[in-house]
Amino acid sequence: TESAKFCNLAVCTFHKPDAPRLFVAEHGDGAGHRMKNILDGMAVAQRNKMNFGGTVPVGNIVTEHGHNFRTLADGFFGTGATESLFIQPKPEFQLSFNSVPELEKRRDELEPGSYVFVPSANEWTSNRQVEVSDYYSKELLALLRLPMSSRPTLFAVNRPSVAVHLRRGDLHRGDARATKNEYYYEVLEHVKHHLPNADIHVWSSIQSYSAEVEQ
Numbered sequence: 001t002e003s004a005k006f007c008n009l010a011v012c013t014f015h016k017p018d019a020p021r022l023f024v025a026e027h028g029d030g031a032g033h034r035m036k037n038i039l040d041g042m043a044v045a046q047r048n049k050m051n052f053g054g055t056v057p058v059g060n061i062v063t064e065h066g067h068n069f070r071t072l073a074d075g076f077f078g079t080g081a082t083e084s085l086f087i088q089p090k091p092e093f094q095l096s097f098n099s100v101p102e103l104e105k106r107r108d109e110l111e112p113g114s115y116v117f118v119p120s121a122n123e124w125t126s127n128r129q130v131e132v133s134d135y136y137s138k139e140l141l142a143l144l145r146l147p148m149s150s151r152p153t154l155f156a157v158n159r160p161s162v163a164v165h166l167r168r169g170d171l172h173r174g175d176a177r178a179t180k181n182e183y184y185y186e187v188l189e190h191v192k193h194h195l196p197n198a199d200i201h202v203w204s205s206i207q208s209y210s211a212e213v214e215q
Contacts, residue, residue: 005087005091006021006023006051006053006054006087006091006115007051007052007053007054007055007084007085007087008084009077009078009081009084009085010143011042011052011077011140011143011144011146012042012045012051012052012053012054012084012085013051013052014045014046014049014050014051014052014139014140015046015049015050015051017051018112018113019049019050019051019112019113020050020051020110020111020112020113020114020115020116021045021050021051021052021053021054021113021114021115021116022041022044022045022048022050022051022052022053022103022116022117022118022121023041023052023053023054023055023056023087023091023093023115023116023117023118024037024038024040024041024055024056024117024118024119024120024121025037025055025056025058025117025119025120026038026055026056026057026058026069026086027058027120028058028060029063029064030063030064030065030170031063031065031067031069031072034063034069035072035073035076036122037055037120037121037122038055038073038085039144040121040122040124040135041055041118041121042140042144043121043135043136043140044100044103044118044121044124044135046135046137046139046140047134047135047137048103048104048107049107050110050116053087053091053115053116054084054085054086054087055085055086055087056086056087056088056090056091056117057086057087057088064170065170070082070086073085076147076148077147078147081147091115092115093115093116093117094111094114094115094116095109095110095114095116095117096116096117096118097116097117097118098118098119099118099120099123100118100121100122100123100124101123101124101127103116103118104124154201155199155201156199159197159198159199160195160197160198160199161198161199161201162188162191162195162198162199162200162201163201163203164184164187164188164200164201164202164203165202165203165204166179166181166184166202166203166204167179167204168204168205168206169204169205169206170205184202188200
């Protein structure tokens with residue numbers, strides 16, 4: 001089915017309607033990687049005085065862990081959000097760039113209302129001189145938090161909330177991404193140093209969808 005020509009959610013619209021629109025590609029692996037590219041696309045757009053046009057979908061909406069990413073995205077952005085967020089058929093782009101730095105170097109060349117494609121929007125994070133808040137502004141963060149703000153949580157009231165995901169079930173023990181427990185202990189020691197009364201929740205899964213596929 002055909003979707004909107006561009007995302008019209010509030011979290012996608014930061015600037016005037018005729019601002020250039022930035023589109024990114026949906027990754028085809030896990031939910032976290034897919035979601036991060038969408039969020040980074042929004043952050044890059046608002047930083048560069050663009051609107052976020054949306055995400056060019058892959059054919060497989062099921063993540064490598066066996067979850068429907070459209071359901072997850074609707075849960076994060078709000079019911080029905082994916083109808084606006086995922087754009088098909090693929091738009092006709094006036095310009096395409098291989099990276100965020102390439103886009104930013106040529107930002108002044110973008111015409112009003114132009115459609116711009118950067119498949120992966122996370123390269124800016126490799127520049128340690130850049131503050132995260134330069135991209136993830138307070139205004140953007142407020143919009144991202146809004147759909148979830150009405151949901152009850154298990155965190156203590158009036159204490160800093162810290163959520164930690166330990167990736168375990170979908171990785172083999174020897175995988176380099178299976179970070180050792182000691183790493184998390186050290187990170188949480190730093191957290192407790194700066195936020196002594198933090199309420200820290202840790203979650204993981206022992207389910208191994210990838211292993212089941214291999215079998």
